[in-house]
Amino acid sequence: MARTISLLARHAPLASVEHQRAALAALPLARDFGDAAQSAGAWPLRPHAIATLQINVGKLCNQTCRHCHVDAGPDRQETMSRETMALCLRALASTTIPTVDITGGAPELNPHFRWLVEQAAAMGRHVMDRCNLTVLTTAGQADLPEFFARHRVEVVASLPHYRATNTDRQRGDGVYDKSIAALKRLNEAGYGDGRSGLRLVLVTNPVGAYLPPSQASLEAEWKRELMCQHGVTFDALYCITNMPISRYLDWLVESDNLAGYMERLVTAFNPSTMSGLMCRDTLSVGWDGLLYDCDFNQMLELGVEAASARHIRDFDPSALAGRSIVVGRHCFGCTAGAGSSCGGSLAS
Amino acid sequence: MADSYYDPHDLPRFPDIGNNAPDLAKKFFEWYGAVFADGALSAREKSLIALAVAHAVQCPYCIDAYSKDALEKGSDLDQMTEAVHVAAAIRGGASLVHGVQMRKHAERLGM
Numbered sequence: 446m447a448r449t450i451s452l453l454a455r456h457a458p459l460a461s462v463e464h465q466r467a468a469l470a471a472l473p474l475a476r477d478f479g480d481a482a483q484s485a486g487a488w489p490l491r492p493h494a495i496a497t498l499q500i501n502v503g504k505l506c507n508q509t510c511r512h513c514h515v516d517a518g519p520d521r522q523e524t525m526s527r528e529t530m531a532l533c534l535r536a537l538a539s540t541t542i543p544t545v546d547i548t549g550g551a552p553e554l555n556p557h558f559r560w561l562v563e564q565a566a567a568m569g570r571h572v573m574d575r576c577n578l579t580v581l582t583t584a585g586q587a588d589l590p591e592f593f594a595r596h597r598v599e600v601v602a603s604l605p606h607y608r609a610t611n612t613d614r615q616r617g618d619g620v621y622d623k624s625i626a627a628l629k630r631l632n633e634a635g636y637g638d639g640r641s642g643l644r645l646v647l648v649t650n651p652v653g654a655y656l657p658p659s660q661a662s663l664e665a666e667w668k669r670e671l672m673c674q675h676g677v678t679f680d681a682l683y684c685i686t687n688m689p690i691s692r693y694l695d696w697l698v699e700s701d702n703l704a705g706y707m708e709r710l711v712t713a714f715n716p717s718t719m720s721g722l723m724c725r726d727t728l729s730v731g732w733d734g735l736l737y738d739c740d741f742n743q744m745l746e747l748g749v750e751a752a753s754a755r756h757i758r759d760f761d762p763s764a765l766a767g768r769s770i771v772v773g774r775h776c777f778g779c780t781a782g783a784g785s786s787c788g789g790s791l792a793s
Numbered sequence: 794m795a796d797s798y799y800d801p802h803d804l805p806r807f808p809d810i811g812n813n814a815p816d817l818a819k820k821f822f823e824w825y826g827a828v829f830a831d832g833a834l835s836a837r838e839k840s841l842i843a844l845a846v847a848h849a850v851q852c853p854y855c856i857d858a859y860s861k862d863a864l865e866k867g868s869d870l871d872q873m874t875e876a877v878h879v880a881a882a883i884r885g886g887a888s889l890v891h892g893v894q895m896r897k898h899a900e901r902l903g904m
Binding site: 606608610611649651652656657658659661662666684 | 836
């Protein structure tokens with residue numbers, strides 16, 4: 446399999462968000478997301494109270510997965526500074542937002558990552574790390590499981606399949622073996638035993654142009670197979686839909702699957718997912734401090750509609766509470782079938 | 794008149810079969826849906842069985858539908874390929890085991 450490199454490094458047209466937005470806008474869809482939301486009685490889409498501050502600390506990653514909506518990779522230089530992290534912590538301190546969800550790229554590669562975790566945990570907030578697993582096998586990161594355990598960090602780890610075939614197809618040759626090694630290290634540190642409170646969640650998303658499986662149906666099978674094959678345990682399985690953004694969008698275009706995939710998402714619109722959409726209780730912070738309704742809007746550079754609070758330095762909960770959530774055609778990815786969010790599916 | 798007996802665009806029109814027998818179609822589709830729900834077998838396992846049977850009966854509509862369904866239920870291409878081999882083995886074995894009848898006929902007629 447050809448090695449994936451970032452769209453930016455390839456100088457691909459879809460490295461630009463304008464090209465991405467244009468590619469989505471050009472599709473002859475049966476309806477737009479606003480129409481669908483209106484039919485579900487959820488228009489304009491308004492936020493609930495912020496329950497999660499999701500901080501994207503940068504696009505640097507040791508992997509270059511084929512479906513990555515961030516276009517992350519080893520070549521990416523965008524990294525959140527300690528000053529911007531301090532602004533995030535200041536915003537956090539002014540609220541009772543219970544959860545801090547740290548993502549990337551590979552967030553652990555940000556040189557200030559551990560400081561951010563320590564500070565947020567010391568404030569009594571629940572900290573989540575979106576981990577690609579293989580980062581635990583890179584230089585200087587071997588003690589991450591113990592660091593996570595010390596700060597009671599919930600580890601949300603990507604693994605496309607409990608077998609090697611699809612994992613390596615999506616994430617690169619050899620990723621499966623490294624991922625299993627990392628999971629064993631997390632288990633050794635007490636993660637995923639169901640008793641320690643050290644929560645280990647696995648995230649799977651499709652390796653192709655189709656919807657994800659039912660997490661309720663598959664979780665028991667994944668637990669059985671990973672235990673039988675590798676002696677690995679974990680707490681929960683999240684099944685997440687791929688978003689037609691960045692490298693996944695590029696793959697959809699290249700493989701001539703874009704129109705069919707978008708039609709599938711639109712056809713599978715499920716009104717019951719609207720109330721649980723993550724954009725309704727999450728505030729997303731970009732590596733440069735700009736604010737978004739979700740990580741996907743962040744990658745399409747669709748900032749929050751709150752003129753006075755577009756950067757974390759101007760964090761203003763009341764201004765943000767009055768905003769409408771910015772939507773686009775990519776939003777059909779969160780409402781298709783059982784729905785999709787950073788916490789997995791939204792409906793049974 | 795279509796150029797081919799099989800048209801991929803016919804698959805989404807499957808519900809049209811209820812137009813002249815709605816009660817029968819309603820019963821069929823309700824039963825069909827119930828068959829594929831999680832039960833003693835998981836929905837993923839049932840989807841693989843359906844994929845194998847689709848190849849045994851050589852239904853292009855079913856192969857289209859259950860290739861996609863098996864992926865969406867969480868199977869990978871290794872598992873799907875093995876399911877097709879199961880169908881092929883039963884089809885091949887079914888032919889071969891009739892060789893016993895052939896042998897009996899030949900033994901009865903031969904010297």
